[in-house]
Amino acid sequence: MERDLKRLQEKWNRRWKELSLEKFKNDPKKKKYYLLEMFAYPSGDLHMGHLRNYVIGDVLYRYRIMNGYDVLHPVGWDAFGLPAEGAAIKRGIEPDKWTYNNIAVSSSTLKKMGLLYDWDREVITCREDYYKWTQWIFIKLYENGLAYRKKSNVNWCPSCQTVLANEQVEQNKCWRCGSEITKKELEQWYFRITSYAQRLLDGLELLKDWPENIKTMQRNWIGRSEGVTVEFRIKGTDKSIKVFTTRPDTIFGVTFLAVAPENDIIKELSFDKEKKEEIEKYIEKSIKKSEIERSSTEKEKDGVFTGYYCVNPLNGKDVKLFVCDYVLSGYGTGAVMGVPAHDQRDFEFAKKYDIEIIQVIKPKDSEWDFSKSAYVDEGITLNSLEFSNMDSSRMREEVTDYIEKKGYGKRSVNYRLRDWLISRQRYWGAPIPMIHCKECGIVPVPENELPVLLPESSEVDFTPKGKSPLSSHKDFMNVKCPKCGRDALRDPDTMDTFVDSSWYHLRYADPKNDKRIFEKDIVDKLLPVDMYIGGAEHANGHLIYFRFITKVLKDLGFLSFEEPAMALFNQGMIMDKNGKVMSKSAGNAVPVGPFVDKYGSDLARGTELFIGPAGKDALWSEDGITGISRFLERFDKFASKYNKLLVKNYTPKNEVEKKLYVKLNRTIKQVGEDIEGFNHNTAIASLMELLNLLYKEEQNLSFEFLNFVMYKYTQLISPFIPHLAEEIYEGYNEKDSVFLTCWPEYDKENLEEEKITIVIQINGKVRDRMEIEKDTTEDELLKEALSSPVVKKYLQDGNLVKHIYIPNRLINLIINK
RNA sequence: GCCGAAGUGGUGGAAUUGGUAGACACGUCGGUCUCAAAAACCGAUGAUGGCAACAUCAUGCCGGUUCGACUCCGGCCUUCGGCACCA
Incomplete structure (x- = not known):
């Protein structure tokens, strides 16, 4: 390209700043629009995968302001996290220096790209003025019974030496490093997200502009199921066991009961010595097993008979009580009724221990062969006393009514969602603002003492020891109890970084507030987010957490809306030639910085946008550069001839002009629709088509016509290649920026040729x-x-x-x- | 196993939502310019047959609905995501 792109880039980046083009104007006459891209973890320079997210946002930003919206478009950094600590361990670089350096590199790339962000609102989660409020949120949750401590077997990553939330375990491997997860019994902090399960589920109905697949994923993750909890008396004791079932229609087929090894009922029962040993051995073995062993569906189901019998309240039948590690402790009551005839797991278990299989449901028009598997579908009931010979769905209703009437149990709902484990044995995160006092127990740090500051990283030993690095830092750990004044200890753990990112969308509205987390009026005015752009990989993590925290803050009166983001767009991932996701850890990341230096921002943007529809994954290839580069050059050359004066209105004078006038209108229509639909590739293709036609017919078109067309053309192309578009637009000598003009409207009467x-x-x-x-x-x-x-x-x-x-x-x- | 998305030229991808399949672009081939090359520009480019007009085949596979199917329906296959003993 003949132009000095670098100069052009700098010129317009500076101009835009002078014009405050990136700022939310707080103009009451305009409609507000909050546009947000998921912020990034600063792990070095940004790569093409990140850039796609930002470029998509920037195109929409420019389009929206040209359409008269007052747009809030902030940017920030998800700056706490493990890699910073990894750098400290491996290379002796301090986490804060490493992080701030990466932020500097990445921000400079974004600025060089000319992306319009309001940098005055920048939020960095590792800064004191931010994590102070992350800690404040923790305390609010604690005060309202939504943060609690619990001892349990947690997911432990032996390589990262820290616990993980359920959402951070993928196929029984650590989401960050890929190590096999083991179990460890620890007392940890949890957020009671389960008490919001129903709200999180119901809220999805409001989210009309969220992709259906994300909503489905969240529904499945929350996993609501309706059923009934039934109580079984344990014979010879005054105790009983509750089981949850969604299939009360099979209750007459119960031939055993099974409890999870972790179930407390075992501790309450007495056994003779031999039995006790047998059971304890089994429990110990089960708990030690890795999740992958225990949860494998391949694994043969085993268990141990307790020697106790339970009574089926519906027919008085005695059934054996087992301890089985295929029963999950964290779901329902941690106990199940065994119906071998109609549940495949129970069936396999029964086969192994020679337990009776009683059929209580049969297929409508056939017989079932029980030699191989259970019959798990609906059908007609039998062997169920007065509930026999009914549709199983009807029987389910009737028997449930009966169970409730008789007081054997009641209807209940269970969710697959678990409480959110937020303690991390890490240094580089927000310290949990709690104090452990021998006298007073757990005491929150008083609000006026927030933030609980992280000690200087130079004073901290990061070597993984299975405990938080902070626990060995005496000055940090030792405090006076705020209640009684005696010696006490701080909580040594820091929060999961997903806590940090669960509320950043709110802070952007009022980022400098040092009196409170944010001003309610401001947040209520600017939120919810009108368009949230980011990857689908966050469906069951971040996107649930940030909905949860928003709802909590609403309930506590700090804001007035139910959902944080009304529309969500998932951009596709950028892959390398082999179809592997581009990432720094995979070593296949194409950094943006050098790319922009070489080709310029407009070409980088154009290439990334033309690669395919924004919602689909795309293979990164530099082949695309050629096409866009030629296109930009052709545009530049052509437009430069006709941008000297401005013909505001023009009526086509001949057939060719009429034809091109129609084409122009069609292009205006398509580009607008494509930007709104995130189909930038076809928007650019239609611009190419129009330009090709103009080249072809140039001789048959008047100067005025071309002047008129190219003015609109420059507006249309401006969201995609803003610097060059500005340079062309400047020739018209009209306004300070093409982005201060109104997006062209198309002439509805001229969308078809005659x-x-x-x-x-x-x-x-x-x-x-x-x-x-x-x-x-x-x-x-x-x-x-x-x-x-x-x-x-x-x-x-x-x-x-x-x-x-x-x-x-x-x-x-x-x-x- | 269950849920979701997708399968179109050598390649990335289009197709007004049931109405010209392959827009736009890359690549390749041919040409113009040049001492030459690059760039740029012009032309060709799904496959097969034919000198040609043209014909036949062609949107993962097999069926169906329809005047007409990449698009709708039924059944498979493959790839990629998500979940995975949730009772």
């Missing part, structure tokens, strides 16, 4: 085409079609039976032979 091509089909196959006046009537068209030599040829061998007429499109002649 002469159009009609297709003539014979028996459904295209045989001829003809140029004809728009809106030609059916009769006329038929007459024309029949006079076509091609049609005449076909008519020699047959008669016209009928025809199908689609206005302005085609005529299909049915000819029989």
Whole structure:
């Protein structure tokens, strides 16, 4: 390209700043629009995968401001996290220096790219003025019973030496490092997200502009199931066991009961010595097993008989009580009723221990062979006393009513969602603002003492020891109890970084507030987010957490809306040639910085946008640069000839101009629709089409016409290649920036050409085409079609039976032979 | 196993939502310019047959609905995501 792109880039980046183009204006006359891209973890320079996210946002930003919106478009950094600590361990670089350096590199790339962000609102989660409020949120949750401590077997990553939340375990591997997860019994902090399970589920109904697949993923993750909890008396004791089932229609088929090894009921029962040992051995073995062993569906189901019997309240039948590690402790009551005939797991277990299989449901029109598997579908009940011979769905209702009436149990709902484990044995995160006092127990740090500051990293030993690095830092750990004044200890753990990112969208509205987390009025005015752009990989992590925290803050009166983001767009991932996701850890990341230095921002943007629809994954290839580069050059060369004066209105003077005028209108329509639909590739393609036509017909078009067309063309192209567009626009000498103009409207009367091509089909196959006046009537068209030599040829061998007429499109002649 | 998305030229991808399949672009081939090359520009480019007009085949596979199917329906196959003993 002949132009000095670098100079051009700098010039316009500076101009835009002078014009405050990136700022939310707080203009009451304009409609507010909050546009947000998921912020990034600063792990070095940004790569093409990150850039896609930001560029998509920037295109929409520019388009929205040209459409008269007052747009809030902030940016920030998800700056706490493990890699910073990894750098400290491996290379001796301090986490804060490493992080701030990465932020500096990445921000400079974003600024160089000319992306319009309001940098005054920048939020960095590792800064004191931010994590102070992360800690404040923790305390609010604690005060309202939503943060609690619990001892349990947690997911432990032996390599990262820290616990993980359920959402951070992928196929029993650590989401960060891929190590196999083990179990460890620890007392940890949890957020009671489960008490919001129903709200999180119901809220999805409000999210009309969220992709259906994300909502489905969240629904499945929350996993609501309705059923009944039934109590089984343990014979010879005064104790009982509750089980949850969604299939009370199979309750007459119960032939054993099974509890999870972790179930407390075992501790409450007495056993003779031998039995006790057997059970304890089994429990110990189960708990030690890794999750992958224990949860493998391949694994043979085993258990141990407790020696106790339970009584089925519905038919008085005695059934054996087992301890089984295929029963999950964290779900329902941690105990299940075993119905081997109608549940595959129970079936396998029963086969192994020779437990009776009683059929209570049969298929509607056939028999079931129980030699291989259980019959798990619905059907007709049998062997169920007065509930026999019914549709299982009806029986389910009736038996549930009966159970409730008799007091054997009651209807209940269970969720698959678990409480959110937020303690991390890490240094580089927000310290949990709690104090452990021997006298007073757990005491929150008083609000006026927030933030609990992280000690200088130079004083901290990061070597992984399975404990938080902070626990060995005496000055940090030792405090006075705020209640009684005696010696006490701080909580040594820091919060999961997903806590940090669960509220940043709120802080952007009022980022400098040092009195409170944010001003309610401001947040209520600017939120919810109107368009949230980010990857689908966050469906069951971040996107649930940030909905949760928003709802909590609403309930506590700090804001007034139910959902944080009304529309969500998932951009596709950028992959390398081998189809692997681009990432720093995979070593296949193409950094943006050098790329922009070499090719310039506009070319980088154009290439990334033309690669394919923004919602789909795309393979990164530099081949795309050639096409966009030629296009930019052609645009530059052409537009530069016609940008000297401004013809505001122009009426096409000849056929060619009319044709191109129609094309222009179609392009305006398409580009607008494509930006809103995130189909930037087709928007650019339509601009290319128009430019190709203009080149072809240049000789037949007047200067005024071209001047008029190229003005609009420059506006249309500006969201995609803003620097070059500005440079062209400057020639018109009208406003300070093309982005201060109004997005062009298309002339609805001129979206179709007067002469159009009609297709003539014979028996459904295209045989001829003809140029004809728009809106030609059916009769006329038929007459024309029949006079076509091609049609005449076909008519020699047959008669016209009928025809199908689609206005302005085609005529299909049915000819029989 | 269950849920979701997708399968179109040598390649990335279009197709007004049931109406000209392959827009736009890359690549390749041919040409113009040049001493030459690059760039730029012009032309060709799904496959097969034919000198040609043209014909036949072609949107993962097999069926169906329809005047007409990449698009709708039924059944498979493959790839990629998500979940995975949730009772």
